[in-house]
Amino acid sequence: MKKPQASKYKKYDYAVIATDVALFTVRNRGLQVLLIKMKKEPYTGKWAMPGGLVKANESVDNAAERILREKGGVRNVYLEQLHTFGRVDRDPFGRVVSVAYTALVPSTKLSLKTTEEYADITWFPVKDAPALAYDHREILETAVERLRAKLGYTNIAQNLLPSEFTLSELQSVYEVVLGKKLDKRNFRKKILAIGLVKGTGKERRGQASRPAELYSFRAKKMKTIEIL
Amino acid sequence: MKKPQASKYKKYDYAVIATDVALFTVRNRGLQVLLIKMKKEPYTGKWAMPGGLVKANESVDNAAERILREKGGVRNVYLEQLHTFGRVDRDPFGRVVSVAYTALVPSTKLSLKTTEEYADITWFPVKDAPALAYDHREILETAVERLRAKLGYTNIAQNLLPSEFTLSELQSVYEVVLGKKLDKRNFRKKILAIGLVKGTGKERRGQASRPAELYSFRAKKMKTIEIL
DNA sequence: ACAAAAGTGTTAGGCATACACCCATGG
């Protein structure tokens, strides 16, 4: 599509490595992604996922963590390498190869900084994300596809929930990410049968409805077991 | 583990991008990987998978294809991005981030060049691969793990077989890669039930046994369907 | 005739799916 222009910076004379992070949360009954509004031409007004160059003395994984912290405002969240995007013309500023990551954060863990909607950093529902800079549309689609797939065979969902949650909340995460309704009885039967979660005995009151039991995940580290 | 030394080449002053390719085939009742013997210190005598730097004017995908052609001696084979390895100290020569790929080739497609065993480029059974340079042991393990997983939900096996093959040969590919025996009747039932392959009507004669029908894959491009 | 690989069915148990009503609470 676009041809790479003459490089504007010396360091772009060689291919350099950047990382972009698709940071997701589940809020307001939807899967949302964090985007930052760009100022630079030719992308003025378009949105991009948090990203930046990898420094010479940090690993690519560490760079992704740093960017998530500096630009996304979150730390200690689930972070997993997604795919590396290496088209020659993917960045009009020069030859940049991007190692993309997926990150997940429970909406309960978001600070005011990111929940308040600043003009230039905002959560968007994935379904109606605005025009994106670079190849970030492709990165976003790849990330969502992988997240959906992993929900089906790992315990990754725990990274979108607080440590204690109701089964309805868990089911809602699945429904929102997969984009389809699930049968309540079958969902509970399956989740309990495979031992994904355990009851805590506590319950959540406060709504005008029967109190719900609170559950927590059994295994904290990533595990692969057929779920759905 | 190792600290990065002072760079020996100017271009290593920045992180540069390389690609390494795990090229697999199934031969002699085993999963084999192509390795090249190294001459440079500190890896003299160790083996490495084909790899090299990404040039400024080629995509990362194209670089992997080129390396597979130049160093692996094969072209037009299945090639898929695996993972990007970005530890700071993974290359003692400088800061090199490697985008690793998995490639598959049917043993029937191998030229003499790679089947004859040169002193410095050889197929090794994955099970007893020699000491590897860089982080290539980790790359190899990641590649095998992914290959095993994908065998179970895609039609990827076709890239390890000629266009026509017997069901026993197909089963053997599965057994060799997964490292376990499968039940013949159940295997055939399943493979035929999901329509992965179709009979060609031809048969293979020549051995002192009943002739086997030849089959071919139905879909050529990658497809995801539950297989095993 | 024999060695070698190809080909073929049935059963039992487990798993996924479809489906509707009562319960406990807050307001």
Add this chain to the structure above:
DNA sequence: CCATGGGTGTATGCCTAACACTTTTGT
């Protein structure tokens, strides 16, 4: 008392897994 979300069981069909013998050929 009513609106809201929480919680629960069964029946059916499908898929999986276990298991052994006959067929066809080349030598």
